[in-house]
Amino acid sequence: MAIHRESSLRDAVVSVGLAAMSNVTQDRALSLAAREKYVATINVVQRAVENPESANVNQTFKIILMLSLYEMVCCTPNRIDSWIVHLDGVAALAKQTSFEDAMKSDHPRPQLQFYFILIVRYFLTQGEIPSDLLDWSPGCVPSVKPDVAPAVRLVGILIRFMKLHSSIQHHRNPDPETTAGSAQACDAELENWENQLPRKWMFSLNESTDLHNTFKGKYLLYNDMWASRILNHYFWARLMVNEMIALYLSRLETPTLYDLQRRQRALDTISRMATYICAGAASQMGVFACRLPLGGLKHLPPLNGVFMLMFPLAVAGGAAGAPKEVHEWVLETLQRIGETMGIRRALETIPMLNQARERKMKELTTGK
Structure with a gap:
């Protein structure tokens, strides 16, 4: 099973690389190969969503982020923020109990990166504040060690700025x-x-x-x-x-x-x-x-x-x-x-x- 997960992550990475090479070289064969890997990887994520208890949380999150990067590589003028769809998928998975527990591990860096990406998402879309951040507190990140403490403090400051920005946007x-x-x-x-x-x-x-x-x-x-x-x-x-x-x-x-x-x-x-x-x-x-x-x-x-x-x-x-x-x-x-x-x-x-x-x-x- 571990080999399969590693293969899926590798396919996700390869899909991004092939798509980028296709854009540079204008090689349609590379584009088709990239799309094939992309679709296969989406199927892996769908299975993880259907069976979260048996899914590897870190691998699944990494795969979804690679899918977002694929959308950035392949975006068109009318779909410049299509990568956000996959980010919304990460947020949905984070609400499932097994995924939420795994995120609260002794390795908070992926969790912190997730928060930063959600903040960036808000400023890109100028929409609603992500629900995952509305009630955020430093306690959401357990086992904070000195090397990550500055990042935790920065997340708190950026969330306060995000709320200020949102309140201004809603004020005539x-x-x-x-x-x-x-x-x-x-x-x-x-x-x-x-x-x-x-x-x-x-x-x-x-x-x-x-x-x-x-x-x-x-x-x-x-x-x-x-x-x-x-x-x-x-x-x-x-x-x-x-x-x-x-x-x-x-x-x-x-x-x-x-x-x-x-x-x-x-x-x-x-x-x-x-x-x-x-x-x-x-x-x-x-x-x-x-x-x-x-x-x-x-x-x-x-x-x-x-x-x-x-x-x-x-x-x-x-x-x-x-x-x-x-x-x-x-x-x-x-x-x-x-x-x-x-x-x-x-x-x-x-x-x-x-x-x-x-x-x-x-x-x-x-x-x-």
């Missing part, structure tokens, strides 16, 4: 001063989170003469590979929080000097977070290295983390207040990801970013 005319103040409180939480990071989680912005494989000669160096993934969520969230501050302060009819200073501080933070996102993308796509605890430098596989990097890149590329060079670099990077790695979602994201940035830049300058 939110008060600019009140909204900016609430966002500033969230920003203070995020800043405090960064200031309390343990040494293992620290990162540094470095310079390089290689302008082609970096963000304008900048890249990030990390002490821990897993921490680098979680830090991405901190970067995009803090950028979005400060974007909210800047946009709502721009709506004030008679801003004071203090208001203008708050707005400038928000714009400076947006620029810094956007730089971190872009510089980190070069590191995490394998262009530069990650300093690991065991010493030495180890290069990451080129595709490692690319899928989850696309959301932070989109946040940076479409942000109001982010430098023009960030916007242009993100578009170039997404174009390269789409053309060389075969991930169509990267290409379909580009026109959306142009529209989002144009709309928000207008609001930032006119307050409307």
Whole structure:
């Protein structure tokens, strides 16, 4: 049975790889082979849903996430978020007793990644807050060890920001001063989170003469590979929080000097977070290295983390207040990801970013 599960996960991975190769080479045979593996893997998940007691939870979740990646690779303009269907399947499985118990294991990293993905899903769809997060508390993650404690705290902060964002979206005319103040409180939480990071989680912005494989000669160096993934969520969230501050302060009819200073501080933070996102993308796509605890430098596989990097890149590329060079670099990077790695979602994201940035830049300058 274990061999069968491993084979199913392998088929899921192969389906993504073949689909990406097909997009790059325009080879229809590869596309058909990828689709065949994809369909076979869906059947495996259906059997797991029908018999959850006999299913391997971690393997099933990994398989479903690979199915989501397949949808990102193969997406069309009218189905850019089709990958979310599979994520909804993960959420449904998590409610089943056997799956829920397995998630509450001594290895909370998959569970934490699940929460982060649900948060990203909310901001992508601008819909309702996922029910799994409404009553979340740190106690939902048992056996919290020091190396994952920062991630647990960050989930809590992002959920509070998500609830603030949702309440604003449901308010017809939110008060600019009140909204900016609430966002500033969230920003203070995020800043405090960064200031309390343990040494293992620290990162540094470095310079390089290689302008082609970096963000304008900048890249990030990390002490821990897993921490680098979680830090991405901190970067995009803090950028979005400060974007909210800047946009709502721009709506004030008679801003004071203090208001203008708050707005400038928000714009400076947006620029810094956007730089971190872009510089980190070069590191995490394998262009530069990650300093690991065991010493030495180890290069990451080129595709490692690319899928989850696309959301932070989109946040940076479409942000109001982010430098023009960030916007242009993100578009170039997404174009390269789409053309060389075969991930169509990267290409379909580009026109959306142009529209989002144009709309928000207008609001930032006119307050409307």
